[in-house]
Amino acid sequence: MSDKENYHMSSDEFKRFGYKIIDWIAEYHRDIESRPVLSRVNPGDIRAALPNTAPEQGEAFDDFIRDVDKIIMPGITHWQSPNWFAYFPANTSAPSILGELLSAGLGVQGMLWSTSPACTELETHVLDWLVDMMGLPRHFKSSNTGGGVIQDTASSATLSALLAGRERATKYQSNKKGVNGRLVAYASNQAHSSIEKAIKIAGIGSQNLRYIDVDENFSMIPEILAAQIDLDLEAGYTPCFVNANVGSTSSNAMDPLQEIGEICARRNIWFHVDAAMSGTAALCPEFRFIHKGMEYADSYCFNPHKWMFTNFDCDVFWVKSRKELIDALTLTPEYLRNKASESGQVIDYRDWHIQLGRRFRSLKLWFVIRHYGVEGLQYHIREHVRLAQQFADWVRGSNEFELVVEPPLNLICFRHKDGDGASQKIMETVNAAGDIYLTHTKLNDQFVLRMSIGQTKTEERHVRHAWDLIQQAAKTL
Amino acid sequence: MSDKENYHMSSDEFKRFGYKIIDWIAEYHRDIESRPVLSRVNPGDIRAALPNTAPEQGEAFDDFIRDVDKIIMPGITHWQSPNWFAYFPANTSAPSILGELLSAGLGVQGMLWSTSPACTELETHVLDWLVDMMGLPRHFKSSNTGGGVIQDTASSATLSALLAGRERATKYQSNKKGVNGRLVAYASNQAHSSIEKAIKIAGIGSQNLRYIDVDENFSMIPEILAAQIDLDLEAGYTPCFVNANVGSTSSNAMDPLQEIGEICARRNIWFHVDAAMSGTAALCPEFRFIHKGMEYADSYCFNPHKWMFTNFDCDVFWVKSRKELIDALTLTPEYLRNKASESGQVIDYRDWHIQLGRRFRSLKLWFVIRHYGVEGLQYHIREHVRLAQQFADWVRGSNEFELVVEPPLNLICFRHKDGDGASQKIMETVNAAGDIYLTHTKLNDQFVLRMSIGQTKTEERHVRHAWDLIQQAAKTL
Numbered sequence: 001m002s003d004k005e006n007y008h009m010s011s012d013e014f015k016r017f018g019y020k021i022i023d024w025i026a027e028y029h030r031d032i033e034s035r036p037v038l039s040r041v042n043p044g045d046i047r048a049a050l051p052n053t054a055p056e057q058g059e060a061f062d063d064f065i066r067d068v069d070k071i072i073m074p075g076i077t078h079w080q081s082p083n084w085f086a087y088f089p090a091n092t093s094a095p096s097i098l099g100e101l102l103s104a105g106l107g108v109q110g111m112l113w114s115t116s117p118a119c120t121e122l123e124t125h126v127l128d129w130l131v132d133m134m135g136l137p138r139h140f141k142s143s144n145t146g147g148g149v150i151q152d153t154a155s156s157a158t159l160s161a162l163l164a165g166r167e168r169a170t171k172y173q174s175n176k177k178g179v180n181g182r183l184v185a186y187a188s189n190q191a192h193s194s195i196e197k198a199i200k201i202a203g204i205g206s207q208n209l210r211y212i213d214v215d216e217n218f219s220m221i222p223e224i225l226a227a228q229i230d231l232d233l234e235a236g237y238t239p240c241f242v243n244a245n246v247g248s249t250s251s252n253a254m255d256p257l258q259e260i261g262e263i264c265a266r267r268n269i270w271f272h273v274d275a276a277m278s279g280t281a282a283l284c285p286e287f288r289f290i291h292k293g294m295e296y297a298d299s300y301c302f303n304p305h306k307w308m309f310t311n312f313d314c315d316v317f318w319v320k321s322r323k324e325l326i327d328a329l330t331l332t333p334e335y336l337r338n339k340a341s342e343s344g345q346v347i348d349y350r351d352w353h354i355q356l357g358r359r360f361r362s363l364k365l366w367f368v369i370r371h372y373g374v375e376g377l378q379y380h381i382r383e384h385v386r387l388a389q390q391f392a393d394w395v396r397g398s399n400e401f402e403l404v405v406e407p408p409l410n411l412i413c414f415r416h417k418d419g420d421g422a423s424q425k426i427m428e429t430v431n432a433a434g435d436i437y438l439t440h441t442k443l444n445d446q447f448v449l450r451m452s453i454g455q456t457k458t459e460e461r462h463v464r465h466a467w468d469l470i471q472q473a474a475k476t477l
Numbered sequence: 478m479s480d481k482e483n484y485h486m487s488s489d490e491f492k493r494f495g496y497k498i499i500d501w502i503a504e505y506h507r508d509i510e511s512r513p514v515l516s517r518v519n520p521g522d523i524r525a526a527l528p529n530t531a532p533e534q535g536e537a538f539d540d541f542i543r544d545v546d547k548i549i550m551p552g553i554t555h556w557q558s559p560n561w562f563a564y565f566p567a568n569t570s571a572p573s574i575l576g577e578l579l580s581a582g583l584g585v586q587g588m589l590w591s592t593s594p595a596c597t598e599l600e601t602h603v604l605d606w607l608v609d610m611m612g613l614p615r616h617f618k619s620s621n622t623g624g625g626v627i628q629d630t631a632s633s634a635t636l637s638a639l640l641a642g643r644e645r646a647t648k649y650q651s652n653k654k655g656v657n658g659r660l661v662a663y664a665s666n667q668a669h670s671s672i673e674k675a676i677k678i679a680g681i682g683s684q685n686l687r688y689i690d691v692d693e694n695f696s697m698i699p700e701i702l703a704a705q706i707d708l709d710l711e712a713g714y715t716p717c718f719v720n721a722n723v724g725s726t727s728s729n730a731m732d733p734l735q736e737i738g739e740i741c742a743r744r745n746i747w748f749h750v751d752a753a754m755s756g757t758a759a760l761c762p763e764f765r766f767i768h769k770g771m772e773y774a775d776s777y778c779f780n781p782h783k784w785m786f787t788n789f790d791c792d793v794f795w796v797k798s799r800k801e802l803i804d805a806l807t808l809t810p811e812y813l814r815n816k817a818s819e820s821g822q823v824i825d826y827r828d829w830h831i832q833l834g835r836r837f838r839s840l841k842l843w844f845v846i847r848h849y850g851v852e853g854l855q856y857h858i859r860e861h862v863r864l865a866q867q868f869a870d871w872v873r874g875s876n877e878f879e880l881v882v883e884p885p886l887n888l889i890c891f892r893h894k895d896g897d898g899a900s901q902k903i904m905e906t907v908n909a910a911g912d913i914y915l916t917h918t919k920l921n922d923q924f925v926l927r928m929s930i931g932q933t934k935t936e937e938r939h940v941r942h943a944w945d946l947i948q949q950a951a952k953t954l
């Protein structure tokens with residue numbers, strides 16, 4: 001970077017301000033526990049502190065840092081706090097932040113192999129590593145019929161899978177002629193909202209998404225799925241897609257992959273498995289029960305940006321047959337033609353997802369895996385599950401609270417025995433105090449508290465403190 | 478960050494390695510001109526240098542940096558080189574890289590206002606700034622009926638616009654019942670491939686995308702559009718979407734927004750304008766001719782990650798009616814319900830695009846605008862256009878080359894007078910030498926060289942050198 005009078009930041013300035021931001025981040029993470037987890041600003045507060053128009057002349061970088069502290073930080077809800085127990089985690093880690101920085105510095109586009117071969121090859125390679133690290137079916141590897149790709153989110157992965165299923169079911173006619181209004185898809189009634197969103201986007205229509213009933217563990221009942229598919233076939237519908245949860249968002253429910261997979265295989269319906277948060281658990285052999293039956297899946301995704309210390313966005317998505325995915329999503333305009341692509345020897349990831357442009361996201365994942373090693377990753381996953389199971393024991397031993405469902409991994413769904421009002425009041429009390437943050441869901445029409453344990457730095461003392469606060473809040477009811 | 482025996486990187490280590498990566502990036506950008514722009518590796522070279530399995534134990538960060546230099550860098554095609562004249566630019570700048578770093582350090586999710594209010598409010602605010610900075614219609618502002626949102630790419634923005642148009646045309650029945658196979662959409666035959674991809678994704682079918690003929694400047698002929706719409710209406714089709722280019726990818730062609738807009742307005746068809754690369758030019762009043770008629774657009778997008786020094790991903794997307802966009806894309810599962818959203822006082826950006834999760838992308842855009850000021854941004858845009866027009870003059874004055882179309886801004890389409898073989902040979906020669914990188918397209922079935930000028934650090938000497946190399950390559954034919 002040059003030093004001239006052309007408005008650019010000089011190389012020396014970049015280093016100086018870069019060090020400042022690095023220091024700022026180190027201090028932010030060091031002191032994060034002292035901040036209320038949930039932002040307390042009111043709507044409009046942040047905007048009111050910002051000037052109405054952009055500056056005509058450039059301003060000093062030190063002023064940006066000052067404004068981040070003064071204006072932005074009060075409006076931050078601290079997802080990286082170890083006292084974060086809301087939603088699912090979206091955790092990160094030091095090596096991941098540095099990988100993202102390096103990716104921004106390189107500023108390459110990975111839409112085609114030829115537009116930066118390392119961007120494509122490192123991604124393919126690390127996703128092959130993950131197949132082995134997690135004991136996933138070997139056909140997901142690029143050396144086999146499949147392959148993996150980094151998507152931004154599970155929403156996009158689900159949509160890509162749905163499109164591949166839609167095209168398989170209609171022999172690629174939907175892409176040409178449009179959807180005919182007779183396609184149907186299936187998910188449990190606990191499926192994430194991104195399934196319905198994908199169904200709408202893909203032109204299938206929410207009325208044609210069949211929500212299948214669940215058992216007492218909120219897991220899909222395969223017999224009901226099979227019966228519904230048969231009913232639809234008799235009625236002249238075309239089943240094109242089944243989604244199964246490995247860890248539903250509400251309650252971490254596990255759908256029976258083996259039984260669902262057999263149903264799909266018999267009828268050649270695309271079978272997608274969404275393990276957005278829970279998938280990471282399979283790093284530990286003792287938790288691989290969550291993936292029993294995965295060999296039936298046509299596609300599978302989970303989010304290292306949730307529970308694997310890799311900052312958002314990083315959803316990893318595999319297919320059993322890359323040909324089917326590519327056939328559903330490819331297009332080649334003249335300005336993207338090149339010799340490498342036409343040789344058939346390379347992967348062009350633009351054909352594996354919705355977007356064309358893509359950045360070098362595998363760098364951060366590579367850094368995380370290399371920094372922690374399989375052993376370090378396993379250590380933290382085991383620790384989070386242990387803490388969650390301990391919390392569940394505390395709930396079981398309590399007179400005031402009860403578990404709503406048995407927790408398979410690191411999400412505890414519980415409620416106050418006095419019912420919805422009490423549970424909601426407790427949530428509002430602890431969130432308003434700011435020491436911790438947790439959110440709710442509804443299960444069987446009951447208001448349920450969700451204690452989601454998976455932030456990078458969450459330790460036993462944080463979970464104990466959360467339980468203390470929850471109990472205290474219950475006392476003030 | 479803690480220092481304990483838990484596999485985490487300590488705070489001190491993070492600072493030390495952070496400084497190293499900052500230094501590495503500063504040096505990379507300082508010395509980038511010494512690297513061949515286009516990577517020279519062969520398919521598989523990068524993977525062959527990587528271990529077959531992930532490490533069991535964590536490794537040293539210094540080894541990652543060593544491997545980036547040794548293994549990754551040979552596989553990088555240098556989009557940030559000032560000798561980059563290929564495709565469109567995907568430029569970045571020092572303040573943008575630091576903004577991305579800060580965003581990674583904060584690690585917040587902006588899916589709802591409440592999940593980090595500053596993430597939503599800064600984004601809304603900066604996109605309101607841009608409306609004023611570029612003289613865009615005031616109804617695009619959030620204080621009016623519209624509003625802006627950052628999308629990852631123009632592909633996603635186009636898809637979102639198409640879905641809003643699809644739902645308007647079918648009175649929200651496509652979302653419910655699915656697409657009925659009778660929807661049609663329109664774009665010039667120069668439209669970006671992302672239009673066709675979106676049409677397929679949305680279940681409309683590529684056969685129902687009408688490619689409208691263009692004039693000698695490759696601009697859509699509005700009379701042909703109007704006639705085609707009337708034909709379709711008579712045949713019982715439902716027109717739902719018209720896309721116009723402000724700067725087509727092949728040749729930077731400008732569609733006549735005013736005339737197209739009037740046609741759409743009369744028939745209440747969603748009118749989307751895609752200015753992915755060229756939109757940035759409107760920072761300069763003298764280039765705002767490209768937006769004449771923009772007041773008719775229902776939606777508009779351009780990419781600061783192409784020509785506005787903000788690293789990928791950063792597409793900015795505005796709508797005239799935020800209600801219509803949200804109605805097409807919203808869903809509210811129980812686990813996302815919260816008081817702020819239900820108050821109606823806040824924006825929840827998850828309802829403005831395909832994905833649910835989203836990171837704090839406005840930070841980098843804010844840093845870029847504040848660092849350069851409107852004045853600094855204008856300086857570089859004017860300089861790039863001046864250099865491109867100068868290059869066009871050189872082509873005009875040459876005996877061997879000719880312009881294929883008059884260049885409105887910063888993309889020059891030209892060819893060797895000996896025809897396709899000569900043009901292609903020249904491109905391959907200069908790209909193989911590595912000093913510069915340019916790509917091609919086809920216009921009127923002819924092979925056309927594209928000289929695209931917009932990388933952050935491209936100066937007159939780079940453009941002169943490129944022209945010298947092109948002329949030299951022509952001499953060796």
